[in-house]
Amino acid sequence: MKLSDKVIAAIKKDISSGRLKKGTKIPAEPELMEVYQVGRSTIREAIKTLSIAGILKVQQGSGTFVASKVKDESLTQRLRRAEFEEVNTVRAVLENEMVRLACENRKAADLDRMMELLEQRQKAITANQQKKCADADIAFHISIAKASGNQVLADLYENFSLVLLDFFSKREQSIEHFQRSQPAHEGLAAAIAKQDDKSAEQYLKSILHHNY
Amino acid sequence: MKLSDKVIAAIKKDISSGRLKKGTKIPAEPELMEVYQVGRSTIREAIKTLSIAGILKVQQGSGTFVASKVKDESLTQRLRRAEFEEVNTVRAVLENEMVRLACENRKAADLDRMMELLEQRQKAITANQQKKCADADIAFHISIAKASGNQVLADLYENFSLVLLDFFSKREQSIEHFQRSQPAHEGLAAAIAKQDDKSAEQYLKSILHHNY
DNA sequence: TTTAATTTAAACATCTGATGTATGGATGGT
DNA sequence: ACCATCCATACATCAGATGTTTAAATTAAA
Numbered sequence: 001m002k003l004s005d006k007v008i009a010a011i012k013k014d015i016s017s018g019r020l021k022k023g024t025k026i027p028a029e030p031e032l033m034e035v036y037q038v039g040r041s042t043i044r045e046a047i048k049t050l051s052i053a054g055i056l057k058v059q060q061g062s063g064t065f066v067a068s069k070v071k072d073e074s075l076t077q078r079l080r081r082a083e084f085e086e087v088n089t090v091r092a093v094l095e096n097e098m099v100r101l102a103c104e105n106r107k108a109a110d111l112d113r114m115m116e117l118l119e120q121r122q123k124a125i126t127a128n129q130q131k132k133c134a135d136a137d138i139a140f141h142i143s144i145a146k147a148s149g150n151q152v153l154a155d156l157y158e159n160f161s162l163v164l165l166d167f168f169s170k171r172e173q174s175i176e177h178f179q180r181s182q183p184a185h186e187g188l189a190a191a192i193a194k195q196d197d198k199s200a201e202q203y204l205k206s207i208l209h210h211n212y
Numbered sequence: 213m214k215l216s217d218k219v220i221a222a223i224k225k226d227i228s229s230g231r232l233k234k235g236t237k238i239p240a241e242p243e244l245m246e247v248y249q250v251g252r253s254t255i256r257e258a259i260k261t262l263s264i265a266g267i268l269k270v271q272q273g274s275g276t277f278v279a280s281k282v283k284d285e286s287l288t289q290r291l292r293r294a295e296f297e298e299v300n301t302v303r304a305v306l307e308n309e310m311v312r313l314a315c316e317n318r319k320a321a322d323l324d325r326m327m328e329l330l331e332q333r334q335k336a337i338t339a340n341q342q343k344k345c346a347d348a349d350i351a352f353h354i355s356i357a358k359a360s361g362n363q364v365l366a367d368l369y370e371n372f373s374l375v376l377l378d379f380f381s382k383r384e385q386s387i388e389h390f391q392r393s394q395p396a397h398e399g400l401a402a403a404i405a406k407q408d409d410k411s412a413e414q415y416l417k418s419i420l421h422h423n424y
Numbered sequence: 425t426t427t428a429a430t431t432t433a434a435a436c437a438t439c440t441g442a443t444g445t446a447t448g449g450a451t452g453g454t
Numbered sequence: 455a456c457c458a459t460c461c462a463t464a465c466a467t468c469a470g471a472t473g474t475t476t477a478a479a480t481t482a483a484a
Contacts, residue, residue: 003460028442039461044443060443061468086364093309093365097301152298152375153305159229160368215431240471251432256472272472273439 007036007046015055016070025063026056087167092208094157098145099188099204103197105149113143114189118182125179133178134168140185147192181210219248219258227267228282237275238268281374299379304420306369310357311400311416315409317361325355326401330394337391345390346380352397359404393422 014020027035032043047064050056057067102110117140124133138161145157184206191200226232239247244255259276262268269279314322329352336345350373357369396418403412 030441041460041462045460047443058443059469061441061470063442063469083364086362089309089313089362090365090368093305097305101301150298150301153302156302156368156372159371162229162231163364163368242471253431253433257431259472270472271440273441273470275440275471 002045003038004042004045004049007032007038007042008049010036011046011050012055012070015066020066022066022069025065028063084167087163088208090160091164094153094160095141095144095204095208096201098141098148098153098157099192099200100197101148101150101153102144102192103195103200106147106192106195110143110147111189111193114140114147114192117143118186118189121178121185122182125175125182128175130175133175134165137178137185138164138168140189144188144192177210181207184210214257215250216254216257216261219244219250219254220261222248223258223262224267224282227278232278234278234281237277240275296379299375300420302372303376306365306372307353307356307416307420308413310353310360310365310369311404311412312409313360313362313365314356314404315407315412318359318404318407322355322359323401323405326352326359326404329355330398330401333390333397334394337387337394340387342387345387346377349380349390349397350376352401356400356404389422393419396422 011020011026020026026032029040029043029047033040036043047056047058051058051064055066055068055070056064058064117136121133121136121140124130124136142154142158142161145154148154184203188200188203188207191197191203223232223238232238238244241252241255241259245252248255259268259270263270263276267278267280267282268276270276329348333345333348333352336342336348353376354366354370354373357366360366396415400412400415400419403409403415
């Protein structure tokens with residue numbers, strides 16, 4: 001087995017695992033040399049083969065890019081699971097506190113804002129607009145953070161929401177997923193309105209678990 | 213107000229909000245022109261100012277990079293109202309999870325780092341150096357965040373620590389305060405080392421309450 | 425209205441880093 | 455010894471980034 005074949009397999013694996021997505025630029029040859037601990041000729045041999053196969057596309061002066069997907073579903077799920085757990089853990093910690101405080105301190109204006117965003121979420125679902133859906137979803141949770149009355153917590157969550165947005169975009173969340181969790185979101189809003197912290201906690205739990 | 217000042221504010225905001233992290237390359241001038249809808253001179257004027265201020269660092273032929281972190285204005289502003297309660301609430305939420313996870317996942321290297329920072333904290337106390345003391349204190353808690361094994365949580369806490377630093381400086385924490393809480397910090401580190409989450413929780417409670 | 429500062433636009437230089445190409449040497453199996 | 459493989463180096467070529475200069479258009483102030 002030639003060395004370049006090992007590199008080919010490694011690059012293919014990186015593509016199928018999701019570390020290298022379609023359209024993304026792969027590392028430059030010098031960097032690949034360090035990563036795979038081989039000479040430049042070997043790297044170029046591998047790239048040439050993958051390029052002929054249509055998997056990669058090279059552009060002189062610019063770089064080499066992934067031209068096609070090589071999907072391995074089970075593997076991508078497993079590899080993203082670690083990062084996924086981390087994000088969800090942090091999210092759960094923040095949202096639990098947010099919801100608890102929101103039940104105590106929510107004002108009428110907060111409830112209006114929450115309902116408004118829930119409507120936007122539903123509209124985006126029926127219109128099959130995924131990005132708007134994710135935006136509305138996160139905006140809704142931010143509105144809960146603000147309703148908590150703790151501005152520091154709200155600012156921190158707003159910062160964290162950037163991570164969530166990036167996270168959603170990577171996961172390719174289906175509209176169906178948002179559809180399924182819509183009732184839980186409405187229940188959560190209602191519980192906060194009624195200041196029923198026990199019920200709110202249950203709905204939140206449901207929302208967070210729907211992510212699995 | 214000059215147009216370039218608006219661009220400066222926008223870039224600063226992007227940095228403080230975390231959209232642009234330290235060390236990352238900011239978009240090239242042509243792209244910034246599109247994003248902010250201004251000419252190249254304006255972009256360059258803004259970049260020049262931020263570069264002189266040490267916030268950005270330009271490298272010809274390569275790009276412009278973020279050189280330093282910027283404190284989140286909205287967060288520091290809240291502190292002026294002396295709403296320490298809010299800060300402590302958020303801190304408690306984050307640290308509780310951090311400590312819980314650190315007890316499970318701490319590696320030997322994490323424990324070494326923690327002990328090293330505790331020594332620095334003690335040295336700063338005996339040397340009566342308040343700033344170094346606060347730095348070591350926060351660095352210690354950051355090391356716990358990293359020991360949790362949750363990179364997302366660690367990043368979030370590191371961002372939040374900027375608020376804590378400001379918090380300490382405004383409160384004029386005395387050296388005596390740090391001295392009093394040193395045993396609790398050492399106890400916390402020992403508990404994490406022994407993976408005794410119950411004990412760790414108690415020490416953390418003590419540390420957080422010492423802030424009042 | 426005139427004047428000056430600001431902003432824009434374009435052209436070109438320069439630097440960095442990417443791939444393309446060529447060559448020689450080291451290595452290991454046949 | 456032969457030969458395919460691999461490594462190392464140098465240089466060419468291309469793309470894209472910032473640096474610089476200049477002129478025109480726009481805006482604000484005198």
